[in-house]
Amino acid sequence: MSAVDVLIVGAGAAGMMCALEAGRRGRSVRVVDHARSPGEKIRISGGGRCNFTNLGTGPGNFLGENPRFATSALRRFTQHDFVKRVDRAGIAWHEKTLGQLFCDDSAKQIVRMLTDDMRAAGAVLSLGVSVTSVQRAGAGFEVALSDGSRVTCASLIVATGGKSIPKMGATGWAYDIARQFGLRVTETRPALVPLTFETGLLEQTKDLAGVAVEAVVGVADAPQNSASSSPKGGRPTFREAMLFTHRGLSGPAILQISSYWREGEAITLSMAPGTDIHAGLKTAKEENGKQMVHTALGHIVPRRLAENVCAREGVRGKLAEVGDKTLRRLDAAVNAWTVKPVGSEGYRTAEVTLGGVDTAALDQQTMMATTVPGLFFIGEAVDVTGWLGGYNFQWAWSSGWAAGQAC
Numbered sequence: 001m002s003a004v005d006v007l008i009v010g011a012g013a014a015g016m017m018c019a020l021e022a023g024r025r026g027r028s029v030r031v032v033d034h035a036r037s038p039g040e041k042i043r044i045s046g047g048g049r050c051n052f053t054n055l056g057t058g059p060g061n062f063l064g065e066n067p068r069f070a071t072s073a074l075r076r077f078t079q080h081d082f083v084k085r086v087d088r089a090g091i092a093w094h095e096k097t098l099g100q101l102f103c104d105d106s107a108k109q110i111v112r113m114l115t116d117d118m119r120a121a122g123a124v125l126s127l128g129v130s131v132t133s134v135q136r137a138g139a140g141f142e143v144a145l146s147d148g149s150r151v152t153c154a155s156l157i158v159a160t161g162g163k164s165i166p167k168m169g170a171t172g173w174a175y176d177i178a179r180q181f182g183l184r185v186t187e188t189r190p191a192l193v194p195l196t197f198e199t200g201l202l203e204q205t206k207d208l209a210g211v212a213v214e215a216v217v218g219v220a221d222a223p224q225n226s227a228s229s230s231p232k233g234g235r236p237t238f239r240e241a242m243l244f245t246h247r248g249l250s251g252p253a254i255l256q257i258s259s260y261w262r263e264g265e266a267i268t269l270s271m272a273p274g275t276d277i278h279a280g281l282k283t284a285k286e287e288n289g290k291q292m293v294h295t296a297l298g299h300i301v302p303r304r305l306a307e308n309v310c311a312r313e314g315v316r317g318k319l320a321e322v323g324d325k326t327l328r329r330l331d332a333a334v335n336a337w338t339v340k341p342v343g344s345e346g347y348r349t350a351e352v353t354l355g356g357v358d359t360a361a362l363d364q365q366t367m368m369a370t371t372v373p374g375l376f377f378i379g380e381a382v383d384v385t386g387w388l389g390g391y392n393f394q395w396a397w398s399s400g401w402a403a404g405q406a407c
């Protein structure tokens with residue numbers, strides 16, 4: 001039996017941040033992870049360049065039953081604090097778009113920065129090890145590990161993330177531990193995930209696979225019977241890139257709206273935002289009525305999209321042969337398309353898990369369970385989910401930091 005002050009389960013973004021902070025405070029720290037390498041999601045994130053934070057991070061960029069819960073941790077360890085660390089480590093970065101910061105070279109640099117800092121702070125990392133059981137022992141915990149050893153600790157930090165990408169070792173272990181200690185877990189579902197179409201709709205849009213446009217996407221007004229399962233509060237629209245796929249829709253705008261969409265609801269898409277399609281086609285008709293309608297539309301939106309929209313609306317022939325009503329219909333088909341996805345691609349490809357350990361059970365300053373002193377939940381395991389764009393890592397850094405000061 002060995003003893004440490006702090007045992008952290010999960011060497012991801014949140015767990016490593018917590019470990020190095022607790023170690024710097026002089027706490028003896030051990031981190032266990034069942035994976036062979038730490039920070040695997042950091043390594044693959046942002047196409048290998050890790051979108052490690054967002055300059056505009058604020059509580060408004062998060063979902064959860066109580067989105068204000070994140071405010072305290074986000075204020076105490078901000079995006080600017082993390083950027084300072086990245087700068088100190090000599091990691092070059094750039095802002096890609098919308099405040100999203102990426103490494104110039106490689107996400108591995110962020111993993112190395114965290115593992116170096118952990119080592120310097122004296123935290124011990126054990127890879128290829130999982131937890132087989134957790135019991136209360138006095139004021140602390142006794143934890144049995146898969147290598148047959150037992151560890152006692154004063155503070156147990158659960159940093160095992162959510163259920164997204166099971167192929168990478170994601171588990172619902174954090175939720176099991178929460179329930180074991182009587183804490184509520186909110187409904188969990190895949191988020192930041194591509195949306196799928198049913199066969200009929202796929203048949204209509206199959207020619208569009210690979211077509212990308214900038215779009216404004218929102219959830220259409222929810223039908224009465226699904227309102228109860230809808231997220232609370234207003235649902236934003238997102239203006240970002242969107243991509244037609246062989247299964248339905250993807251791209252940043254779709255991933256963003258997937259966190260707000262619920263089964264049975266429709267989404268609305270404006271696929272040429274800010275462009276008056278009706279006026280454009282009217283001018284084209286005045287200038288050259290002999291032009292085919294889909295050719296004229298193809299000068300405003302991608303050609304394949306123009307052909308598909310005309311085919312779906314049953315519009316054939318030359319501009320001179322169609323009336324104003326038809327031009328308005330085409331405008332609506334591009335800029336007010338309402339479509340009902342049938343589902344999502346699920347945890348297999350979801351970037352995050354929406355929902356998690358109920359924030360009502362946690363102290364927002366420390367991330368400790370208010371009814372179980374010494375038990376902490378941080379990162380994605382908690383019911384705090386960020387938008388796409390570096391917000392989820394910032395939550396992992398901020399919540400990991402907060403627990404690291406208190407454990």
Ligand code: FDA
Nearest residue numbers: 010012013014034045046051160161173379380390392393
């Ligand atoms: P994280 O999942 O990082 O770490 C959990 C750790 O616990 C893992 O090391 C895992 O092996 C371990 N573990 C799990 N179960 C265990 C068990 N039972 N026993 C022992 N160990 C266990 N976010 C962002 O802000 N910018 C971005 O660019 C991206 N990009 C991105 C790409 C892809 C493909 C994905 C899947 C996700 C992203 N994200 C992202 C989201 C981001 O990766 C995620 O929110 C954070 O990694 C969450 O950090 P955590 O430390 O909470 O969990």
